[in-house]
Amino acid sequence: MDINFECTMCGKCCQNLKLPLSVDEALAWLERGGDVQFLCEAVPWPDEPPADNLQAQHKRRRSFAASSGELPVRVVVVLAASFDGPCPNLQANMSCAVYEQRPTVCRIYPAEINPFIELKPEQKECPPEAWTPDKPLLMSGLRVVDATTYELIAKSRAADVSDALTKARACLDLGIDAAALANEGLVVYSPPGALTIAALKRARDSGDASEDGLQWKVVSNRRETVDTLTSIGAAGVHYVKTDAPAFDYLGFFPASP
Ligand code: SF4
Numbered sequence: 054m055d056i057n058f059e060c061t062m063c064g065k066c067c068q069n070l071k072l073p074l075s076v077d078e079a080l081a082w083l084e085r086g087g088d089v090q091f092l093c094e095a096v097p098w099p100d101e102p103p104a105d106n107l108q109a110q111h112k113r114r115r116s117f118a119a120s121s122g123e124l125p126v127r128v129v130v131v132l133a134a135s136f137d138g139p140c141p142n143l144q145a146n147m148s149c150a151v152y153e154q155r156p157t158v159c160r161i162y163p164a165e166i167n168p169f170i171e172l173k174p175e176q177k178e179c180p181p182e183a184w185t186p187d188k189p190l191l192m193s194g195l196r197v198v199d200a201t202t203y204e205l206i207a208k209s210r211a212a213d214v215s216d217a218l219t220k221a222r223a224c225l226d227l228g229i230d231a232a233a234l235a236n237e238g239l240v241v242y243s244p245p246g247a248l249t250i251a252a253l254k255r256a257r258d259s260g261d262a263s264e265d266g267l268q269w270k271v272v273s274n275r276r277e278t279v280d281t282l283t284s285i286g287a288a289g290v291h292y293v294k295t296d297a298p299a300f301d302y303l304g305f306f307p308a309s310p
């Protein structure tokens with residue numbers, strides 16, 4: 054199926070977001086006064102997957118190795134510009150105040166960055182008139198046809214890979230060491246902007262140093278998950294909301310006590 058698309062500048066996709074950013078984009082966002090959070094998840098990784106397991110290889114490339122107790126894991130950290138309501142850069146006429154410097158993900162939308170997620174126009178914010186057949190061709194089947202979007206997706210995936218160890222070092226620097234069990238939720242850290250800028254710069258400028266022996270806790274809001282993690286030697290943590298949490302937890306399932 055072909056998908057045609059042209060942005061109508063309606064501004065609907067610029068509201069209530071956690072926008073994934075590269076390290077360089079996160080620094081730029083913070084230096085403009087915006088907020089950046091760390092969204093953390095951990096994937097149990099007892100064995101290396103075969104080369105033809107493309108989904109696992111995709112996850113491997115954008116993550117870093119760590120342990121949770123005795124359990125090998127891979128940790129995915131996403132730096133996200135976070136805002137409720139309109140983006141701080143969205144102007145009254147629905148144009149972007151930082152259009153020339155806007156993050157890559159803003160340029161890619163509504164296409165999908167994850168190669169395993171199919172673009173479904175009905176799940177996007179764009180109005181029907183953005184998708185009519187007279188608009189430029191964006192997708193043919195599962196293939197991105199628009200050359201600019203194709204290049205931007207490749208750039209975004211490359212940054213995910215090259216930033217993974219930088220994010221590992223920044224987390225170590227900031228004392229970030231808890232991640233949600235993948236597919237159950239996300240652990241969200243919101244360190245102060247100035248501290249985040251300093252940690253990201255130190256991490257980025259420390260070159261190719263790898264991080265060995267990282268220890269991470271694996272968090273869930275479901276008691277049965279934590280019990281299972283603990284039974285296999287992982288450092289499982291049961292998330293219970295408190296008044297002054299070290300981190301927040303966005304659960305995909307109802308909590309169990
Ligand atoms: S940076 Fe610009 S394009 Fe991106 S969400 Fe904000 S207003 Fe929209």
Ligand code: SF4
Binds near residue numbers: 067163180
């Ligand atoms: S929701 Fe779609 S049509 Fe509206 S501004 Fe965003 S990309 Fe453009």
